[in-house]
Amino acid sequence: MDAATEAVLGANAAFYAAFNDRDTASMDVIWARRVPVSCIHPRGNLLTTRGQVMASWFALLANPAQARIVAGGECVSVHGDVAIVACRELVAGTPVVATNVFVLEDGHWRLAHHHGSLVELES
């Protein structure tokens, strides 16, 4: 595994760790600041401002009923300063699939876009 892929996988893991630790400060750091960010939660519509995106995550982190996410099966493709991670999530036993797009900002991979959706069909 090359260094960039390893770093992207580290950033992806940090994103899920921030979620599971309900760590709002880390979640805020993980999201990009110099490029537009956007997010689509399972069953949700498109969120297109950093304010909307972070508010959605902080609400999830503040919800005591929110289950942890077990993430795995990452497929990573790095294209210069942008990386696409497609991975699987299990949320309280519900299968979810996610797209996480990272961009390199000041040497750190930051999340620019997240898209999560429920897996309901065999494929």
Place this chain on the structure above:
Amino acid sequence: MDAATEAVLGANAAFYAAFNDRDTASMDVIWARRVPVSCIHPRGNLLTTRGQVMASWFALLANPAQARIVAGGECVSVHGDVAIVACRELVAGTPVVATNVFVLEDGHWRLAHHHGSLVELES
């Protein structure tokens, strides 16, 4: 609008035009060949090879019952040779939201990743 954004929007429109025209040759051209491609259809799991991805689209295009996609509301962010398009789709009246990640190959924006999911919650 800058030239890159305009070109990316053109590629995004060509993707939906190929779908609506049931044009398998154009759909094949639109998808990248030099980088890994991946795709997540609404309710579906992650498809991770070009063969799997193209087979899934050809099956949709060959299905006489498949509705057209009306796409709009595109949000584009271009990062060098990679571009993220988040957009809305209407498929037989069903709201869908999509992530389309394009990469520049030989001067053409090609699709490297598509993720579509149903919108079922207000946001």
